[in-house]
Amino acid sequence: MNTASWSSSTHPAAGWSEVLLPEGFTPAAGGYERAGLRVCPAQDWWTLEYRPDDESLTSQAGDARPDRIGQAGAWKWVAQDRAFRLLLALPASLFTVETDEICWDAGTPVTAADALLRWAHETAAGVSLTGWTAPLRKVVESWFSREQLTVVAGPLLRQGEVIREPGRLALRFPILSQVPGDLPPARLAWLRALLEEAQDRWHLVRCGFLPAPDGAGQVAIAEVDLTGVPPVASEILFVTALEALRGAVQWLGEPADWLADPNVASELLAVCPQ
Amino acid sequence: MKALTPTPEPSAAAQVPGQPRGGMLRFEARDVTGTHVLEVRNVQRTTPAGAVATALASRMGLPADVPWIIRNDATGAVLEERPIGDQIEDGAKVVLSPKAHLG
Numbered sequence: 001m002n003t004a005s006w007s008s009s010t011h012p013a014a015g016w017s018e019v020l021l022p023e024g025f026t027p028a029a030g031g032y033e034r035a036g037l038r039v040c041p042a043q044d045w046w047t048l049e050y051r052p053d054d055e056s057l058t059s060q061a062g063d064a065r066p067d068r069i070g071q072a073g074a075w076k077w078v079a080q081d082r083a084f085r086l087l088l089a090l091p092a093s094l095f096t097v098e099t100d101e102i103c104w105d106a107g108t109p110v111t112a113a114d115a116l117l118r119w120a121h122e123t124a125a126g127v128s129l130t131g132w133t134a135p136l137r138k139v140v141e142s143w144f145s146r147e148q149l150t151v152v153a154g155p156l157l158r159q160g161e162v163i164r165e166p167g168r169l170a171l172r173f174p175i176l177s178q179v180p181g182d183l184p185p186a187r188l189a190w191l192r193a194l195l196e197e198a199q200d201r202w203h204l205v206r207c208g209f210l211p212a213p214d215g216a217g218q219v220a221i222a223e224v225d226l227t228g229v230p231p232v233a234s235e236i237l238f239v240t241a242l243e244a245l246r247g248a249v250q251w252l253g254e255p256a257d258w259l260a261d262p263n264v265a266s267e268l269l270a271v272c273p274q
Numbered sequence: 275m276k277a278l279t280p281t282p283e284p285s286a287a288a289q290v291p292g293q294p295r296g297g298m299l300r301f302e303a304r305d306v307t308g309t310h311v312l313e314v315r316n317v318q319r320t321t322p323a324g325a326v327a328t329a330l331a332s333r334m335g336l337p338a339d340v341p342w343i344i345r346n347d348a349t350g351a352v353l354e355e356r357p358i359g360d361q362i363e364d365g366a367k368v369v370l371s372p373k374a375h376l377g
Contacts, residue, residue, distance in 0.1 A: 150325045157329035159321040177298055177316040213297060 016041040019095050019113045037121050045203060046095060048088040048117075050075065050124035065196055069208040072168070072227035073123025074241070076199055076206045088120055089203040091240055094233045115230035122228065129228040134169040143235050144242055151246055156253040160245065169226045169234075171241055173249045175256045176220040178212065183260060189272040191259045194252065195220060202248045204241050220256060222248050299359050301366045303330050303344070310334040319359020326358050330370050341373040 017027070020039060025032035031040035040047045065084050066077050077084045095113045110118075122129060134140075140162060149160040151173065160173040175195070183191070195207035206225070209218045224241035226234065258264055299319050304311040312333060317326060327342040336342070344353040347367040354361065362368060 147322075150322055152325045152328050155329050155333040157317070157321065157325060159318040159325075161320065174318065177318065 019111075022111075023114055023117055034117075035121070037117070037124065039117070041095070042092065044092055045089045046092050048090065048120050048124075050086045050088075050121075052125065067208055069206055069210060069221070069223065070225070071123075071126075072129060072225060073119070074204050074206075074224055074226060074237075075120075075124050078200050079196065086124065088124070090116060090120075090233075091236060094236060112230070112232040116233055119228050119230055119233075129167070132228045133166055134164050134227070135231070135234055137164050140164055140169070140238065143238050148242055148246065151249045151253070153250050153253070156250065156257075158249050158253060160242075160249070167227070169229065169238075170223055171226075171238070171245055172221055172223040173245055174219055174221055175207065175249065175252050176260050179209065179218050179220055179260055180262055181217045183262060184270070186270050186272045187259055187262075190269055191220065191256065193273045194255055194259060195222075198222065198248050198252050201251070202244045204237075204244050205248045207248070207252070220260075222252065297359075299362070300364055301362060301368055303368050303370055305334055305336060306369055306371045310336075317358065320357045321359075322355055323353035323358045323361060324355045327353075327370060334370065336370070343371055343373045345369045345371055 016032070020032040020041070023034070025034045025039060028038065031038050033039075036050060036052045038049045038051060040049070065079070068076055073088070075086055075088045078087045080087075094116055121127075149162070151158045151160070158173050158175070160171060163170040163172060176191075179188075179191070192209075195209075199205060199207045204224045205222055207220070207222045209220055211217075212219050222245055224245055226237055226241065229237055259269070297319055298315070299317040300313075300315045301317075302311065303314050312330065314330070323344050327344045330344070331340075331342045332338065344358075345351065345368060346353065346362055347369055351361075353368075
């Protein structure tokens with residue numbers, strides 16, 4: 001769940017300081033901050049929030065939720081405290097577990113935390129990820145079994161895909177392979193609200209609409225984009241992302257089908273959600 | 275799932291005849307007794323046939339504790355556990371049958 005809020009404590013836990021202070025972060029509001037990037041460590045997940053100086057990149061209360069579908073990195077807009085926040089949640093183990101793999105940056109060894117935080121900052125700010133190449137397909141395929149790309153739950157059936165290109169790594173599942181073009185606006189608004197709730201519920205998972213592959217209408221999808229992820233974290237994040245997506249797809253599939261079925265009549269659904 | 279739910283025909287303007295939308299598969303499925311017949315739409319071609327069989331059986335209200343197979347009505351061939359789009363054509367007719375273990 002993406003329900004973690006900023007701690008009211010003014011002093012972050014000491015153990016996390018050992019990771020973040022050397023990276024140039026300073027304690028702030030129960031977390032740590034560096035150049036618009038705020039980190040809130042917790043037992044299982046670290047929540048990162050990006051608050052750029054450029055106000056045009058932030059979302060104001062009352063705005064429609066911005067969309068990051070298809071963009072590099074796993075940042076997403078999450079509704080919290082009557083506003084939308086640009087958040088990225090990462091497993092805490094990525095920052096604290098020592099690995100045998102060394103990260104390199106311009107010939108200099110860096111810690112896993114530094115590599116992750118740099119990836120987070122670059123993808124939040126939309127910095128070009130030059131020099132990054134996705135893991136080989138056969139390496140990616142060694143991280144999971146093919147059956148994990150299929151979600152079957154009763155009559156629900158969804159087939160996910162791994163998008164692996166030299167400059168891209170993402171997981172994507174269809175929620176609706178065709179959003180009916182004649183769906184009433186109120187029903188479409190409910191569908192959007194459902195997708196947004198799923199995005200708020202599951203770490204890493206983004207949900208939204210994309211143009212249909214054949215150009216006619218649109219599809220609803222759930223995705224996790226790991227483009228640019230440092231090698232030290234790629235397998236753990238990929239496996240975690242796949243599980244998160246499977247949960248989200250199972251949660252979303254049936255109500256999404258129902259909302260998108262024009263034959264379903266409902267007085268409640270004829271009114272846009274508040 | 276929506277893909278396995280009988281739905282009315284889309285309007286002619288929304289679909290070119292014989293042209294599957296977005297590479298999705300569309301076929302007719304019935305159980306071996308002919309009691310249930312479904313017009314199946316929007317199945318991704320990469321979906322393993324076994325998963326499709328399981329979801330179809332659930333949609334038809336058939337027992338969940340039985341493994342199910344799909345047979346191509348035109349050829350009689352039992353679909354293997356690989357992408358269904360590699361094994362049947364768009365518009366195919368298939369039969370859902372319990373998987374028999376003959377000893």
